Amino acid sequence: MENLKILYDNTAVNDFAPDWGFSALVELSEETILFDTGAKPEVLAENIERFGIDPSEIDTVFISHNHWDHTGGLPYLLEKNRIFELFIPEPDCPEFEENLPESVVCVPISAPTYISERAISTGIMTTGMEKPAYEHSLIVSTAEGFLLLTGCSHPGIVEIAKKAVTICGEELFLIVGGFHLYKSADERIIEVAEELKRFTRFVAPCHCTGERGIELFKEIWRDRFVEAAAGVEIPLE
Ligand SMILES: [Fe+2]
Numbered sequence: 621m622e623n624l625k626i627l628y629d630n631t632a633v634n635d636f637a638p639d640w641g642f643s644a645l646v647e648l649s650e651e652t653i654l655f656d657t658g659a660k661p662e663v664l665a666e667n668i669e670r671f672g673i674d675p676s677e678i679d680t681v682f683i684s685h686n687h688w689d690h691t692g693g694l695p696y697l698l699e700k701n702r703i704f705e706l707f708i709p710e711p712d713c714p715e716f717e718e719n720l721p722e723s724v725v726c727v728p729i730s731a732p733t734y735i736s737e738r739a740i741s742t743g744i745m746t747t748g749m750e751k752p753a754y755e756h757s758l759i760v761s762t763a764e765g766f767l768l769l770t771g772c773s774h775p776g777i778v779e780i781a782k783k784a785v786t787i788c789g790e791e792l793f794l795i796v797g798g799f800h801l802y803k804s805a806d807e808r809i810i811e812v813a814e815e816l817k818r819f820t821r822f823v824a825p826c827h828c829t830g831e832r833g834i835e836l837f838k839e840i841w842r843d844r845f846v847e848a849a850a851g852v853e854i855p856l857e
């Protein structure tokens with residue numbers, strides 16, 4: 621069964637550990653992709669163990685952007701797995717390569733790129749910040765349609781969704797990740813929540829979407845709102 625497991629989030633269900641940050645695991649029949657790594661190695665370790673995941677089976681690591689709450693869990697993974705490909709925004713590649721063993725292949729991303737048969741990077745988009753200046757997001761082709769995973773959505777979640785739809789050529793199935801609305805006023809959150817309806821059937825806002833943002837999305841999207849918190853498993857077929 622193909623599915624998406626939320627490994628790391630500001631909130632958690634059952635006995636999973638909550639902490640500010642984001643990480644999710646895409647389990648496909650032919651490959652396993654780790655999207656971001658959360659903030660703390662020990663929290664990532666705890667939640668991965670709770671799920672019963674074998675970290676040595678991760679083939680690919682996708683780092684959305686070079687922020688501590690998305691890269692911090694990497695040391696844990698390196699302890700358990702020395703052979704994987706790491707996809708990161710091109711400008712951040714040298715900094716990562718310095719700290720990686722030779723067996724880890726660092727793949728710099730600039731333009732939209734197929735990173736495997738069913739996974740595509742949106743290509744880097746500007747964050748409007750000095751560092752990290754770029755962020756990319758992950759598109760995965762599933763039996764339900766295209767899944768879009770976002771880290772913090774610093775380039776803007778609507779802009780990212782728009783780009784993903786252009787790449788895919790059709791409406792998305794689900795968007796999961798941080799929408800970066802935790803400092804936004806209600807009017808702005810409502811505007812974004814309405815605009816996103818043009819691009820996807822379901823949404824699962826979490827992480828830096830913020831408590832209020834998640835609450836408003838829930839009200840506006842109703843049965844098209846999907847909960848995402850550490851410990852949640854979303855079937856992809
Ligand atoms: Fe973040």
Ligand SMILES: [Fe+2]
Pocket residue numbers: 685687772774
């Ligand atoms: Fe960030």
